[in-house]
Amino acid sequence: MKPVNTATIEFLSRSANEGFARTAAACFAAQLDPTLDEINDIKTAVSEAVTNAIVHAYPDRLGRVKLKLRLFEDSLLEITVQDWGVGIADVAQARTPLFTTGNEERSGMGFTIMESFMDTLRVRSTPGKGTTVTMRRRIARRLTAGGK
Amino acid sequence: MGLTCTGGDREICMALSGEVDHHHARGLMTEIEREIDRELPKHVTLDLGGVTFMDSSGIAVVLRCYKRTAELGGAVTVKDVPPQAEKVLRAAGLERLMRFA
Numbered sequence: 001m002k003p004v005n006t007a008t009i010e011f012l013s014r015s016a017n018e019g020f021a022r023t024a025a026a027c028f029a030a031q032l033d034p035t036l037d038e039i040n041d042i043k044t045a046v047s048e049a050v051t052n053a054i055v056h057a058y059p060d061r062l063g064r065v066k067l068k069l070r071l072f073e074d075s076l077l078e079i080t081v082q083d084w085g086v087g088i089a090d091v092a093q094a095r096t097p098l099f100t101t102g103n104e105e106r107s108g109m110g111f112t113i114m115e116s117f118m119d120t121l122r123v124r125s126t127p128g129k130g131t132t133v134t135m136r137r138r139i140a141r142r143l144t145a146g147g148k
Numbered sequence: 149m150g151l152t153c154t155g156g157d158r159e160i161c162m163a164l165s166g167e168v169d170h171h172h173a174r175g176l177m178t179e180i181e182r183e184i185d186r187e188l189p190k191h192v193t194l195d196l197g198g199v200t201f202m203d204s205s206g207i208a209v210v211l212r213c214y215k216r217t218a219e220l221g222g223a224v225t226v227k228d229v230p231p232q233a234e235k236v237l238r239a240a241g242l243e244r245l246m247r248f249a
Contacts, residue, residue, distance in 0.1 A: 015171035022201075040232040047203040051170045105174060107211065109204040109240050116239055 003070040003078075005031070010066045013054045013083070021050040021067050028069045029077055032139040041117040042077070042137060048110040049081035049133045055102055057085025057131065075139040079118075080132060087127040095123065150198075151179045158190045158222075162213070165198030168206035168233070177212050184216045192217050193249075197228030206233060207240045214246055225249050 007028050011017045022043040029042050046067070053065045068080040088094045094101075095115075100108035115121045118135040125131040152163040162180060166172065184192070194213055199206070214224050227249040229237065237243070 015169075018169050018171050019167060019201075037231070040235070043201065044203050044232065044236060047169055047201075051203065051205065055170060104212075105177065105205075105208055107204045107207040107240065109207055113204050113236065113239055117235075 001072055003072050005071040007069045008066065009069075010064055013058050013063045013065050013085075015051075015054055017065070018047055018050050018054065021065075022046045025067065025069060025079060028071075029139070032071070032075050032077065033142065034139045035142070038137070038139055042079070045114045045117045045135055045137075046079060046081070048114050049079070049135070052110050052133070053081055053083040053085070053131070055106065057083035059086065075141060076136060077139060078134065078136045080134045082130065082132045084130040087129055087131055088123070088125040089127050091123050091125055151176060151183075153183050153187075155189075155193075156187070158188060160187050160189045160191075161193040161195055163195035163198060164209075166200055168199055168202040168209055170203070170205040173205040173209050176209050180209065180213050181216055184213070184220070188220055189217060190220075190222045192222060192224045194224060194226045195228055196226060196230065196233055199230055199233050202233035202236050204236065204240070206236060207242065210237060210242060210246075211240075214242075223247075 009024055025046040026039050026043050057063055063085050066082045070078040093099055095111040097112045098108040100106040114135055118137045120136045122134045150165045153160060155161045217224050225247045
């Protein structure tokens with residue numbers, strides 16, 4: 001399936017880029033005329049995935065994070081967050097609610113929120129090579145005023 | 149991002165504003181803990197009316213406030229939670245731990 005529109009943004013794993021990433025994703029999704037709730041769900045899911053990369057992927061250095069946005073027919077939005085960092089040894093364990101390898105500043109709810117707020121979530125990771133998180137959400141078609 | 153604290157006599161209100169994400173979370177937690185350690189409150193009202201965005205880092209911030217207050221035998225009420233933040237907090241079931249006003 002070929003996308004009808006794409007955008008890719010790459011940035012350093014600095015926490016200051018978390019807001020930038022979620023706003024960029026929201027701006028890209030705006031062409032689908034989403035509701036405020038849908039935009040908020042997308043921003044939150046992107047924030048979680050990007051924050052995971054920034055917090056966990058590069059423990060002792062700055063690294064690259066790539067945010068890829070793709071639009072498919074029928075208002076399907078696909079968001080991919082990729083890093084080339086330490087990777088996740090046990091993805092199933094990582095996706096367990098409340099599980100975190102971080103300190104007490106982390107709630108361990110990131111993947112749970114991505115799963116709840118998006119339609120689908122896929123996590124692929126190889127320790128030492130990096131992690132790719134792919135999420136999809138279909139934006140509901142809305143009737144315009146007048147019912148057309 | 150900001151924290152405004154009011155009240156006294158062990159009844160305090162802490163109003164958060166701006167984006168509560170990982171980038172801002174540590175600073176917020178430090179200020180909240182400092183305030184709780186100073187006031188030793190019986191009750192904390194966390195006013196989230198000014199929060200423009202929150203992700204799971206916000207869950208950690210609210211939980212930290214709850215834990216430190218509970219250690220003192222106090223309780224937390226969360227008030228004026230915007231819809232986006234409420235959806236995130238309820239994803240963690242926080243309404244079972246503290247009152248949402």
